[in-house]
Amino acid sequence: MRCPHLPEGFDFTDPDLLQARVPYPEFAEARQTAPVLWCPQPHGLAGFGDDGYWVVTRHADVKYVSTHPELFSSTTNTAVIRFNQNITRDQIEVQRLIMLNMDPPEHTRVRQIVQRGFTPRAIRSLEGALRDRAHRIVDTALAASKGRDSFDFVTNIAVELPLQAIAELIGVPQEDRTKIFDWSNKMAAYDDPEYAITEEIGAEAAMEIVSYAMNLAAARKERPAKDIVSTLVAAEGEGNLLADEFGFFVILLAVAGNETTRNAISHGMHAFLTHPDQWELYKRERPETAAEEIVRWATPVVSFQRTATQDTELGGQKIKAGDRVGLFYSSANNDPELFDEPEKFDILRDPNPHLGFGGGGPHFCLGKSLAVLEINLIFNAIADALPNLTLAGDPRRLRSAWLNGIKELQVTP
Numbered sequence: 001m002r003c004p005h006l007p008e009g010f011d012f013t014d015p016d017l018l019q020a021r022v023p024y025p026e027f028a029e030a031r032q033t034a035p036v037l038w039c040p041q042p043h044g045l046a047g048f049g050d051d052g053y054w055v056v057t058r059h060a061d062v063k064y065v066s067t068h069p070e071l072f073s074s075t076t077n078t079a080v081i082r083f084n085q086n087i088t089r090d091q092i093e094v095q096r097l098i099m100l101n102m103d104p105p106e107h108t109r110v111r112q113i114v115q116r117g118f119t120p121r122a123i124r125s126l127e128g129a130l131r132d133r134a135h136r137i138v139d140t141a142l143a144a145s146k147g148r149d150s151f152d153f154v155t156n157i158a159v160e161l162p163l164q165a166i167a168e169l170i171g172v173p174q175e176d177r178t179k180i181f182d183w184s185n186k187m188a189a190y191d192d193p194e195y196a197i198t199e200e201i202g203a204e205a206a207m208e209i210v211s212y213a214m215n216l217a218a219a220r221k222e223r224p225a226k227d228i229v230s231t232l233v234a235a236e237g238e239g240n241l242l243a244d245e246f247g248f249f250v251i252l253l254a255v256a257g258n259e260t261t262r263n264a265i266s267h268g269m270h271a272f273l274t275h276p277d278q279w280e281l282y283k284r285e286r287p288e289t290a291a292e293e294i295v296r297w298a299t300p301v302v303s304f305q306r307t308a309t310q311d312t313e314l315g316g317q318k319i320k321a322g323d324r325v326g327l328f329y330s331s332a333n334n335d336p337e338l339f340d341e342p343e344k345f346d347i348l349r350d351p352n353p354h355l356g357f358g359g360g361g362p363h364f365c366l367g368k369s370l371a372v373l374e375i376n377l378i379f380n381a382i383a384d385a386l387p388n389l390t391l392a393g394d395p396r397r398l399r400s401a402w403l404n405g406i407k408e409l410q411v412t413p
Helices: 015-020 024-033 059-066 089-097 106-118 120-144 153-158 160-170 174-188 199-222 228-233 243-274 276-285 290-298 368-385
Strands: 036-040 052-056 303-308 312-314 317-319 324-328 406-408 410-412
Touching (some): 036 317, 052 059, 059 312, 059 324, 106 243, 120 153, 120 160, 153 243, 153 368, 160 174, 160 243, 160 368, 174 199, 174 243, 243 290
Parallel strands (some): 052 324
Antiparallel strands (some): 303 324, 312 317
16 A cells, blocks of 8 residues: 555655655655555665565554564564665674564563663662763863854764763773764764765674674673673673673664764754743753653654564554564654644653654663663753753754764854
8 A cells, every 4th residue: 555645656764865854744644544554665775685665654553563573573684674785684684683683582681681781770870970971061062162153062062971871881991982982873874975984884883893892891701890891791601691792782882872862962952942932941940851752852763673474464454474564663753643732842741652762562772761861961961051052054964764863953052
């Protein structure tokens, strides 16, 4: 089934489309007329040797797929919905070592181990250091902006705290933290020609992270410290991670924990500055509900995918075993069945059952509490030190098939 008003050849994973905008009108059309629709692609375009995928746009259907891993696999074709068409099958399958691309029971085993580092106590232990860091980041940006008409919010503010949070969590020395940032950028930006990064360079960056993390794990096994690395690897073989498993876990942190939170912060600032009433409300009241609305509004991951393990039915459509199924969180987070006035940025929205951290089930975001903490800390610091920020230009968006990314956002202090 095709939506009657979508143009022929329209593809929700077209990186040129997502560089220009998130296709909210087309999502709305799909939700109303064909909530589960087939999107044909030229054979092998996404790197999977097939002819397209199913587009899942309703909140309820995204949740259903997310919570039924026995019917919809993350492992078969990974969770990434579109690669370069020249990627090899071997390059796809090696990504099954990342927890994001595992199914139970292997996913269950790894998640039970790594969640030790994300307990409420573990997150609380980071709060003081991250609060201080957030204020230093904003104060440094303010000092650097003196005498200038504007500065880039992304590079001067948004990038730093997520990087520091992940590095703090796993105990990366300060002098090595820019390496993690650079490698994670290369892994996520291969679709954007401005960065001149090929998938080969992205794969090399991934291996650099794995190698660095494995060396870190080896050092902690010899000399444990009070950090997540020691917690996860110090007693290898007794319910802890092997060194290479830890390496692939750090890849997940570098992209899922760093890139996504950075983009949530960037989109959140843009939302505040284009909704000045909400910025005034935030500065005055600092509501706890703001972070969740920022994530809903931003939805940094537009979509992930699953692959049907057997013939099944979804939204009235017959899904065949082996079909890829795209979960479009950006659409689900604007579904009027769940959200009153979803097009409205409302930092007091409550309840807010958004799927910005996933649709539930085994892959619900492990780092949700850390991400919410970072968002709260950075916007509190901005409200204190840079309360009169204004936009100095439109955001420049990342070219990507599945990330809702902002590369640059010029602001005036």
